[in-house]
Amino acid sequence: MQAFDSDTCRELTDREVVATLAAAGRLLRSAEAVLVDATAHVMDRSDVGVAEKLTTAFGCRSVNELVQRTTRGSKVSASDLIRAARVTRRPVAPSSGEVLPAELPRMRDALGAGAVGVDGVVAVAVALAGCPGGMVGVLAADEELAACSRGEGADAAPPPCADELRQMACVWAMFLDQDGAEPRETRALRKRGITVGPCVDGLHAVRGHVLPEVAVQLRLGFDSVLNPKVEAVPAVGVPVFTTTDVETDEPLPGEADRRTRAQKQHDALAMILAAAARSLPTLGGAAPTLVVSVREEDLASGRGSAHIGGCDEPVSLSVARHVACAGAVQKVVFDAAGRCA
Template sequence: MTTFLSRLETLREHAAAVVAEGIRDGELGSASHAEIAELLAAAGGVGRWVDAALIEIVGEAQARSEGPRDDRLTTHLGCHDVSELVQRAALVGPQTATRLRRAASAVRPRESRLTGETLDPLLPALRSAVLGGMVGLDGVLAVAEPLQAMGSRVGREAVLTADALLAAEARGEGPEGAPPACPDLLRVQAQVWSVALDQDGAELRERATMHRRSLRLGSPTAFGVPVRGMLMPEVAAQLERIFDSLLSPRGRVAFGGGAPDGAGCNGAAAEDEGAWSDDSVPPLDERTRPQRQHDALATVLTVAASSGALPMVGGAAPTLVVTVRAEDLARDRGYAHVDGCEEPVSLAAARHAGCSGVIQRVTLSREGRVVAIGTEERVFNRHQRRALAARDGGCLIPGCGVPAAWCEIHHVEEHARGGRTHTDNGVLLCWFHHRFLDRHGWLIRMVDGVPQVRAPGWNDASGRWRRVTRSATRLKDAVLRR
């Protein structure tokens, strides 16, 4: 056993004892806020030393796995390649194995293929920071990838200068006297150096980006359709802007306070003036950021399809066709089917499509013959949409903030049950609140053509019905009436 291996085994045993004792003794629960931060820093420091060891060992394994196949380390150990060896021995995933190999290629000494002599690593200053325990795997890649992308277009001296300055920033020895930089900050600085030094690389990067751009829809599963791909930077930035515009909190309204309940029109509860406040805490949104981004993308697709600016498909705008048996819809049991998707969807999806789109009834005989085709029914026209935008101002659910132009129109009383396609029966809802209206607890009713909402119990235990709007004009009127 080598001394290095012996010491690593000792370190592993000591680390196991330290971690086990610290957790068993409950020290984390009694630690102060400052001590929690110190514990994170200490554990991160240990992790960087472990990263240094892994990078060195993986680099050595790569060096021994070149040349004739029979002489390779991986062949002797029964592995196809270094990645498989790293995954099996270190018990890491394939992504981590690949990242360790990339890091090793940047900071490990190289061997000349012509002379066999040992050459300096590509980034010697970064290597020193790694061996000094100041830079871990994330930091290495944050610096190495932008600098290595420049290739031979930038002179070696310029690369070494950037390497030295970035390593100093990682150690906390930069010219500004800032503390040690985290990987995200190192990545930003390395990208700035790359752009400054590699003026001719923009076109090459553009070619590589264009070549790798992709968006793939995977095979449908019982839980949805997976998406994967690579967006061009400006496309991703545009999508991020759209996400920010739809997901940023604004126009927040919360229920609470106000006058006691009273009789309103048709026996409805009186309006609570406290509902007009827009500076209180918004209702909780339990969606994760990825879920909210999914819903924002669904909104974008709906708006784009209904904009009239997309090419026609089959003589009409791109239309999502959802079919369902009338009997299943009436019983509220069974499945619906989306044209182009193998997996069935819920009846809630069918109701959502029917509420925001149009319904065409097709009658089939028992043998499957088409015996009757109804006309398309009940879509709100552009004049009605403008009127609803003036009345509601955006998504009717308090705290949502999605503007009117991005909303769908919901039939408060379903059209299939006699509800009219009239402004007295329509309200603006964003895609999320429309699609899951029957699940998130908000109730909507119309009183003399004015929508009222009742919040779920966790948001307002009083159970009051209240008028809500985001229309600036209506809000101003409400203020002036006070």
């Protein structure tokens, strides 16, 4: 840490900075190998057959929590360590006590040699998980991918990064899967679906899984609506310096839009649904139109609530004003009994 505290890199040349980065990467991969091996032993000592689980002895619910607390990492990084440990650990046979080979033995060797880190092992493990090619095909892919990670592949290419290794592993997975994408597509068609939960605190929870073509179409719709046509708006929290002496009614570029990316996509989805409603099949002879009702006196006084057809929870008057601004207003007079006068 002395090099970090003294800001040594500031005095280095460009080549020396890159060399320092590469050396730190090698140290990081070596440290990750120790982390993966220790995580594997934590998993073995927290197994169901153990009399006293290691996780229980340290007051943790799971291996993931124990790894998080000891490494001070996030849940995602702990999950990656566990996934890498699962395919590189060497289990012990319960009957003979013999140490068995790892699920991906060559990737284990590459991890121990510092040629690949946790990201690379996880990339290969995820791509080859559930591969129908059998153990022979998986071991062949393991050997070739480990050689590529060391820069000793058939094409003599330099060692790849984790993303490039993931692409190579996906190619191997497609090669070993003789049935192609049809079984995966069948499972996807069976699991697809979207559900809209009940309204809680003014929000509906939307959950589900969509097919790739639906996801891409939705992203394209978001991009078309959110395509920036003016100068980019700075992120929230970033200082904005403006120099203008001319008074104008238009908002400044830095103050025009403070919505987050998720909020913008929500509003873009509302715009897409409103545009598509005109071409959808009719309901009772009319297009599927959003109807918001509010009493005239409530709208004039600014007090009260509005109601959306199909939703039991009342909404604010601003929703009625927003819908009226974007759509149409129709006055309906009711008598004291709630019937049309």
